[in-house]
Amino acid sequence: MNENNEFLVSTEWLEKSLNNPDICIVDCDPYDAFGRAHILGAVGIKVHHYIKHPDYSKSPKEYPWVAEPDVAKEIFEDMGIGDTTTVVAYDSNGGLWAARFWWVLNYYGHSDVKVLDGGWKKWFDEQRPISNEHKKNHLAEFTPKANLDLICTLDQGISNVQNKNVTFVDVRSDGEWDGSNSRGNKRVGHVPGAIHVEWTNFLKEDKYQTFKSKDEIQKILDINAITPEQEIVTY
Known part of the structure; x- marks a missing residue:
């Protein structure tokens, strides 16, 4: 599915949009992989990339749910994601983790989020801009509005x-x-x-x-x- 649509964007489109301050590119791979290399200007996910409760990794059975609103707000704002931000998520795992991030944002009322079709592998092979630097994120205000119908x-x-x-x-x-x-x-x-x-x-x-x-x-x-x-x- 090469065409850009409500849910997907192409590598060509994203490269042309790298300097758009209203777009936040999110690397959904484990954070250590983000530190080695990522799309230029992207931010990583410092917590578990499923955006679960902070103690999920310690006890998945006890904390199976998505992160609470106040925790999600802190996570997203730290990444530079605000109420008016267009988010583009990607990974190196067939879009599995990026789709999860897409769902979490939609669960919290933020529908302006896309998945990069082909992800990191396609971007890298096409020799598009990459970096291993951690950029300073924009100040942002995120208002979580949980939609319980999605759970x-x-x-x-x-x-x-x-x-x-x-x-x-x-x-x-x-x-x-x-x-x-x-x-x-x-x-x-x-x-x-x-x-x-x-x-x-x-x-x-x-x-x-x-x-x-x-x-x-x-x-x-x-x-x-x-x-x-x-x-x-x-x-």
Whole structure:
């Protein structure tokens, strides 16, 4: 999906926009990777890149939620993200972490955020500007407005397993879906009745893992009977 749209931007577009003070480029890879090299002018994520509770890494089971509003506000403002900032997120992992950052910002009411199609790998191979310096961020004011409709709690999930108007979509790997890969979890398998579409199916099979076209993605959704009339819960 090469064209710029509501959710994606191209490497060509971003290079032309590097000097735009209203754009904040966010490297969503682990912070040590950001320190080695990143897109010129980008900022890194100093905390866990899923933007979880500060103690998530110490105890994931006890702190599974996204960071609280006051914590998110501090994180985003420290990165130079304000209420009117256009954010472009990227990573070197097929857009997985950038998409997570996109979701967290949308959860907190900031919809002006894009994902760089092709991410760091495409940018680097095209020899576009990079740096290993840490820039001084702009002063910013971020107002978190949590949208609880974007989260499904465990209790909500359990109560809706039999609801025909709710569709659970399991986007994990085949091994996680069928239970052959526990990834260290005590229980394996999937939510009863869930549809399995691994997230990588929406990406092209090239070294940059750019997104498939709108028509290709729609075909995947149609084949799996995933429609906008349903309430979709992904995991």
